[in-house]
Amino acid sequence: MFGKTTKLLVAAALVTGMGTSAMAKKVYKWKLATTWGPTLSPFIDAPKNLAKIVEEMSDGRLIIRVDAANKHKSPLGVLDMVKGGQYEMAHTASYYWKGKDINLLPFTTMPFGMTAPEQYSWFYYGGGMELMEKAYKRHRILSYPGGNSGNQMGGWFRKEINSLDDLKGLKMRIPGFAGEVLAKLGVQVTNIAPGELYTALERGTIDSLEWVSPSMDIKMGFHKIAPYYYTGWHEPATELQYLVNQKALKKLPKDLQEILIIAMRVTAYDMYIQNYHMNATAWEEMKKEYPNIKVKTLPKSVMDAMKKANKELRAEMSEKSPELKEILNSQDAYLKRVRAWTEMSDYLYLKDNL
Amino acid sequence: MFGKTTKLLVAAALVTGMGTSAMAKKVYKWKLATTWGPTLSPFIDAPKNLAKIVEEMSDGRLIIRVDAANKHKSPLGVLDMVKGGQYEMAHTASYYWKGKDINLLPFTTMPFGMTAPEQYSWFYYGGGMELMEKAYKRHRILSYPGGNSGNQMGGWFRKEINSLDDLKGLKMRIPGFAGEVLAKLGVQVTNIAPGELYTALERGTIDSLEWVSPSMDIKMGFHKIAPYYYTGWHEPATELQYLVNQKALKKLPKDLQEILIIAMRVTAYDMYIQNYHMNATAWEEMKKEYPNIKVKTLPKSVMDAMKKANKELRAEMSEKSPELKEILNSQDAYLKRVRAWTEMSDYLYLKDNL
Structure with a gap:
């Protein structure tokens, strides 16, 4: 026999038209804007996986719609869209915001900086998250690691680089801070739209270009026309980024907040591993x-000159912002400590096992 | 005015004594047994973090009690306890079960095998999870990665090793498969309880010993009495393991299953990063x-001899089990492919940035 409680529950369920377990279910619908196009794997896979596991873990109480750049038409407008609340979330990269706020530059990767495991250690156990939180607070945004590309390649070159002289006047497509470093060495840094890169390289409009790494370079086809593939120095561990509107997060019940934060964390790690696999395969x-x-x-003379130029540029930027200086100092100090461990563990192991 | 539905819900809540949102809340209480003692950080931190985030994400609907080895008294009995259902879960390492089932050996790490990112790639994108699922099926258990120690050090030695001759008769504490490899080279492999290791090394009862890496070696104090710290070859990426009773998992609602699986995945990655940090600091x-x-x-002559011995032992084991052979072949093929990428990315980058 059913007791009184059961009868009431059943009655309530009948009236509301839902099962008893769903009676109190409130569904939150969120939107996430990416900087990437809808097929840019593995970058786009991180937010897609996020949406999937959040829905499953929350039993459908938090639904995140992922809008790729072709939908919202503003790949580099996503920070402002999250700030303004048009989107609750974004998936992008922090170094895109250096023009808006120089302090946001170092949270992606820095030339001659940390590798992926070193940088995750800095974020989660070496004070990085706290510095990132502080830097994004004035934008009323929360920022979380969003997936690592691993070490990016230095780029495709039509001719071999044997000395510093070979860089003088070399026409190269390499955007951002790395481009500034190379410009100091006499490289003629140009920017060309992605869709025109192949033809530009083939026709000699440019002599070289930097893209990502095998996983994403393979579709571009550069390996068919430029035989030299240089190893990386400028983006040793490019960490993508989730942006979350502070107010929106606070409005979620505690359990959904935790589900979202854990889902960001796991999909970030996963993308690093997914891209590791894709690079090996490609x-x-x-x-x-x-x-x-x-x-x-690149030969030692070039490496040394790039390191020197890099140092000078960092010093210039740091002078303008004490906060940036604090972040770079934190990274430098951590790198020094953690690199000693990387050397005696993975590096020396690999040296004997190549 | 309240409608009829509201009144019924309120009535139901009053009768059951719960808030409406909690009316249908069924709490699952699980127990997890670890192979580790209650303070063995970072190993014990993975299941503790798991319990914490599962409780938060499930809003208290799944509670996992973590019993360390001092509680259940059976550190190497946890596989059987999960199989028998006394515990729903365990946190341990797969290579402990090689005596019960040789096919379970390769899911932790193998001498001269993959590094941590390489091995995670194999597990999640290179077929490793499928092979592990198959191997554990006959034990009615599900197995998931549980946290990586990273590259373990080769051990503490009182004297330098300059040749193969220096290994003949050397008394070393090194358990498991790595010990078998060294025994083939004339090392007198001994086993000594952890609590007696320091004294044994100090008094010369043993000449050397393998423990873990700085993060866990530091508390043991071996660095005070043995000046040579050899780099690793035998455990390049020790992955711990979550075991879950198949039936118990099936009894959970879908959302709690997903919460548990994601929590295992994220706490595993996190332990890898946590230990990376702890190693650097220690x-x-x-x-x-x-x-x-x-x-x-270790000198090249020793490395080469160990690689040869390792190969022979693997061939012997493989002859006894076609399933083991399949797993080892999968790892070998993946290693070959992924190592080429590791070399041109992190390895060559580190070479210029030490």
């Missing part, structure tokens, strides 16, 4: 099809 | 206190 494929691709490291 | 501290510690790599 590189194998490229090499098979074009066995003459040569992996090269 | 190594800095050790070096400061004992600046004479020398980090050494």
Whole structure:
């Protein structure tokens, strides 16, 4: 026999037309804007996976619609859209905001900086998250790691680089801070739309270009026309970024807040691993099809000059912002400590196992 | 005015004595047994963090009690306890079960095998999870990655190793498969309880020992009495393991299953990063206190002999089990592909940035 309680519950369920477990269910509908196009794997996969696992973990109480750049038409407007509340979230990269706020530059990656595990250690255990929180507070936004590309390649070159002289007047597509470093060495840094890059490289309008790494370079086809693939120095661990509107997060019940935060954390790590896999697979494929691709490291004279230029640019920027200086100092101090461990663990292990 | 629905809901809530949102809340109480003691950080932190975030994400609907080894008294009995249902979960390491089932050996780490990001790539994107699922199915258990220690050090030695001759008769504490490899090279492999290791090394009962890495070695104090710290070869990426009773998992509602699976995944990644940080910090501290510690790599002749012995032992094991052979082949094929990427990305980057 059913007791009185059961009868009341059943009656209530009948009246509301829902099962008893769903009676109190309030659904939150969010929108997330990405900087990426709808097929830019693996970048776009992180927010898509986020939406999927958030829906599953919340039993449908938090639904996140992912709008790729072709939908909202403003790939580099996503910070403002989250700030203004048109979107509750975004998936993007912090270094895109250096023009708005120089203090947001170092939360993606820095030339000659930390590798992915080193940088995650800095974020989560070495004070990085606290510095990022502080930097984004004035934008009324919360920022979280959003997936790491791992070490990015230095780029595709039509000719070998043997000395500093070979850089003088070299026409290269390399945007952002890394471009500023190379400009100091006499490189003629240009910007060209992604869709025109292949033709520009093929026709010699540019001599070289930097894109990402095998996983994303393979679709661009640069390996078919430029045989030298230089190793990276400028983006050793590009961490993408989730942006969340502060007020929107606060309005969620505590359990949904936690579900969202954990989902951001796990999809970020996952994208790092997914891209590691994609790089390995794409590189194998490229090499098979074009066995003459040569992996090269820039000569020591060039490396040293780039390190010097990098240092000078950082000093200039730091002078303008004490907050930036604090962040860069934190990264430098952490790098020094953690690199000693990386050297005696993975580096020396790999040296004997290549 | 309240409608009829509201009145019924309120009535139901009054009768049951709960708020409307909690009316249908069923609480699942689980127990997790660890192989570790209650203070063995960072290993014990992974399941503790798991319990915490599962409780928060589920709004208290899934509560996991973590029992350390001092409570259940059976550190290496946790597989059987999960199989038998006394515990719904465990946190341990798969290579402990090689005596019960040789096919479970390779899911932790293998000598000269993959690094942590390489191995996570294999698990999640290279077929590793499917092979692990298959291997554990006959035990009616589900197994998930549970946190990576990163590259473990080769151990503390009182004297330098300059040749294969120096290994003959050397008394070393090194358990498991790595011990078998060294035994083939003439090392006198011994096992000594952890609590007696320091005295044994100090008095010369043993000449060397393998423990973990700076984060966990520092408390043992070996650096005070053995100046040579050899780099690792035997456990390049020790992945701990969550075990879950199949039936217990199926009894959870779908959303709680997903919460648990995501919580395992994120706490595993997190432990890898936490230990990376702890290693960097502990190594800095050790070096400061004992600046004479020398980090050494075993000479090439020794490395080559170990690689040969390792290959022979793997071939012997594989002959006894076609399933083991399948798993090892999958790892070998993946390693070959992924290592090419590791070399041209992180390895060559680090080479120029040490």
